[in-house]
Amino acid sequence: MNDPALTSANPMTGRERPLFLLSFRQRDELAGLAAGAGWRVVAARRADGAERRLLASGAAVAVVDARGAVEEGLAAVRALAGAAAATGSALLALVSRGDAARLDAFYDAGATHFLASPMRETEFVQALRFAARHAERVSGEAIPLSGTGETLGWRYDPALASIQVTPALAAMLGLGEQPSLRAMLRRVETADRAALRAAFARLRDGLSATAFAHELSGAGRVVEHLQLDQRTGRVHALIERLGEVDAGAAVRDALSGVNDGAGVRRWIERRLSEGQPVGVVLAALNRFEMINTAYGRIAGDALLRAALARLTEAAREVLGRRFVAARVAGAEFVAAAEGVTAELLNATAARIEEALARPFVIGDEIVPLGARTATAAAEPGDGAADLLRRASDALAGNDAPPGTVPVDALAVDLRRALDAGEIELRFQPQVAVATGIVAGAEALARWRHTSGEIGAEMLFAAAERAGLELALSEHVQRLALAEAARWPASLRDLRLSVNVTAADVARSNFADLFLDWVDASGFPRGRLTVEITEGGLIGDLSEAARLLAELRTAGCRVAIDDFGTGYSSLAYLKALPLDYLKIDRKLTQDIAGSARDRVVVRGVIDMARSLGLAVVAEGVETREQLELLAKEGCQFYQGFLCAEPLTVDALAMLVEGR
Template identity: 75%
Template sequence: MTDRAPTAAAPNPGRDRPIFMLSFRQRDELAALAAGAGWQVVAARRIDGVERRLIASGAAVAVVDARGAVEDGLAAVRALAGAVGANGCALLVLVSRNDAARLGEFYDAGATQFLASPMREAEFVQALRFAARHAERVGGEGAVVPEMVEALGWRYDPALDSVQVTPALASLLGLSEAPSLRAMLRRVEADDRQALRAALGRLREGVQATAFAHELAGAGRVVEHLQVDARTGRVHALIERLGLVDAGAAVREALAGVRDAAGARRWLQRRLSDGRPAAVVLAVLNRFDLVNTAYGRAAGDMVLRTASARVAETARETLGKRAITARMGGAEFLIASEDADPDALDAAESRIAEVLARPFVIGDEIAPMGARVAAVRAAPGEDVAALLKRVSEALAGETSEGTGPSLDGLAVDLRRAMDAGEIELRFQPQVAVATGAIVGVEALARWRHRGLGEIGAETLFAAAERAGLALALSEHVQRLALAQAARWPAAMSALRLAVNVTSADVARSNFADLFLDWVDGSGFPRSRLTVEITEGGLIADIGDASRLLAELRTAGCRVAIDDFGTGYSSLAYLKALPLDYLKIDRKLTQDIAGSVRDRVVVRGVIDMARSLGLAVVAEGVETAEQLELLAKEGCQFYQGFLCAEPLTVNELAALVGESR
């Protein structure tokens, strides 16, 4: 593994040493960007043992991705600061622009560089180069790390169909000659092979760097970091020892500053007995039992550790350093303060609900849970029992809007469903009004849930949003639609395919390049592809949306604005965006058969679209009367139950055959 492709050391300092990355949500994406720029990457999703993992990696640069996870990011920076200083490393922190006001906290915690998101790929790569230069100047070659002298790793060269292993790995596995690739993969135990297959699948789909955990004889639990050299196609694997983690000890350490229930009662009793004011906030994690059931006791301990840290830090921020935090049992936390004014108490209640609503990272999974939170002030003469009873009753009355158990349960289960192939597609025909011919289809996602049956796209994407998987699900559905459409029978070879793009896609700086790579890789022609984006997906940054759609249109795709006429309707979209189609929302479509006033509104939308050179597609057409009125107003295409419900590929092929 010594004949790596040469790199230009002078303009790209530090690339002879790895980069260590900790990203709670976007590990693989960030690792792929760094790998594509020529770095060896060791990437992690969990904070456990992060200092030891940085030291073992021999990295000159550590990256902490705190976007959407500020508290966890701060905790990680604090954990890494000692190793960063001792080894002359650089510590680059990624933050969301909304959290830029907290950069001072990251600096105080030990960060040396920062980059604010949204960011472009080139900006991230240059930030890595600046960080590597900082490490080179501060630490020179850095400390010699014993673990790196005995590195465990291997490399597969597809051109030669050969595998090379490091001496340390050969010794560990007892290899006397170069093994085959199949033999290297067979060393993964049966219980971990699903994780291996998923990692290999990500590489086949074009991801440049990924990782999976498994048991390795003689080394215990390890993380295997896989990286593809885009130039040569070689696969490099770096094996990182994790060792045994005492989850109970980790929880005890995290809860060291958190009182137990008895201690909290004594604290309150002293103050109430003296007639001093007191206020309490009670917070309970939703569906904590589900985590224990789905992931095991160790995962539950990890969630408690993270939750307690979030609650304690938020209590200090909102109620001051004299506030106490106590774990009352299970996943229930009590915060008590002696001198909280009503505004501070309200702020504490709101902020604690906010920090507990953030997803929790469990291994390679993201588990959204949410919480119920209530706050009360002690009444004059009230004792501890009465105060705690009153806050418990207030908590019982909380509705926990938006965190219902059904959606939370779906969110926890979604990653497994995607890996198990439970996300399926249906195709709804789009019909030419003038001829009745089926000219295209829109791809719609369905979840074939094992226990609940079919779940529609709206609930599916709501669960993905809750789980922090909106981007992953969108990509999954888009690539699935392209792959299936590329295999359509000859009778459907002229149909257009419409796929949906989400607001998360629009915010992804390199989405156009990624998407076009998926299209070309599938074999489906760009000229028959329509990208549909809802009005809601354009709200965040119409400039970014316009640039993205222009790139896709220039590349040969067509572009449609979906669900026009709902919520955020704006003529600015039609003026600013490069569009081919305008899709009228189903509510407007159904209004056309209503009052004269309703019909005038629909007519105005159609006339405006056609004046701008846009074709009009009406969604949700259910009756012949609606279709006739739409035809009179000049609508060219429609989709809806009048033609067909969303169909499987076989049902669609049969319908197309009948229509011809």
């Protein structure tokens, strides 16, 4: 395998990792593909003794090639499921497309992942990568956490000009529980008082919550989370220590080389074997990967330790001391407890989300991240692997709502849908705020599925699961260019916006490829805007900047899409050559909310204008939202207030009518 992009995408960490491959036919190409991607393949041709060989191999991923041998494959998956569950391994089943209807049987037998043929080399390698990520999520060693901590905090009442502190803070600082303001201020270092004044100024200017960091005698570096009670005018503060997690207090840090997921599994297995009901909460920090890019790995590691400490304290508040918590992989964490109800699990998840929603401090900067969570409760016959797999799938968004098609089923069918031309486009108008004239349109993908029309979000989720992200992205881009090149005369002045993904810009030759597609279509470069999704986690910003600069030099324009969905926004604005900033629909819809929401949107628009960027607001649904955006200086909008995404004919009718 000569494609460096595939090799660099595999989950190796500087050495080969074992892969167990069971194939009932002579298919050496699979072993060759895996070896080329950095895996050390342990192959078997018969199911006899396969469980023993898997255990002996130490493999994190086992592959059962059931193409053309579905019954033998099912039997092999059943035989390997116990060993895979015991070691936390992922179990990937390869099936022929004609046997895709048997996927439920493979999952029931114990498979954790699947791939249907015919498949491309890239798809197989990516499937191994996703399976390895699952194995990392549920492997390692558990960390029972114990101990209690008293809250550090204070409350200021401006009406009485008085301040109250918690007993723990009073004891730490050697103060009474109602110290004078002067005594409290003396506890803040002179160099940090400017940060304190700035935080209070933000509250006066309309924010209801903010934070600042400083040195505190007896506690070291801390961050104070301030919240303003709009009704009473009181300011409440929660003080969070930023020191290292104490390894001697029963917390062994995964970053020190200790893997903690296996211990969680053992803890769960032991409780389940005793007949105890067990539930888990998985939590993942949003867009954490950009921390290492923007601030460096040391800062990222410190943030992970701080996040684990917060999660632990949050879980303890709800569950008491009968739980275990650990970092399991990347920026993902688990808390497991016995004897808990669904309501208690949900309460724990909500408390963890609340704790992780508070900003973190990196150096002197306040960095909001947020997190998503998922819960699962043990069912009869469950092992630890079953329980954690359900939680992991829910965290990844793979549990579809009732009545919808599961992502797994869509992924199986996506390659055929691409080949059959079932992926279509709609165009959402982008309107000039000042004149009401339609100035452009964004191309959005739709899938004519047997279950109904499937939108872009679910479509790309299926593509990620199937390892077809690049293929789908290229298909949509080329289709948009081809259709726009054939637009009727009434649309010949409109700009076309197409989306590109982080995976696209990670390809060093993407600019050349994309411009070739543009020129081949006949669509003018000067009327084309490339939209980079802000939430797309671009790994190498300098390389992305080089690529986007090439596109701009060639005549295209560049927009950052969904701005405001993650902390990486400022890093993107600083590094990337841009022409437009598109405000995420959540910010747009919040503008009609509180004064604080309007301040945030105003700040985004002012920042964009100071950088010479035009502003496009997404998701505008009401006249009130549009009027408020216009007052703040927004130049363009798109959303249901004008029109939903339209066919070319409907777009032409709209433009001609306006």
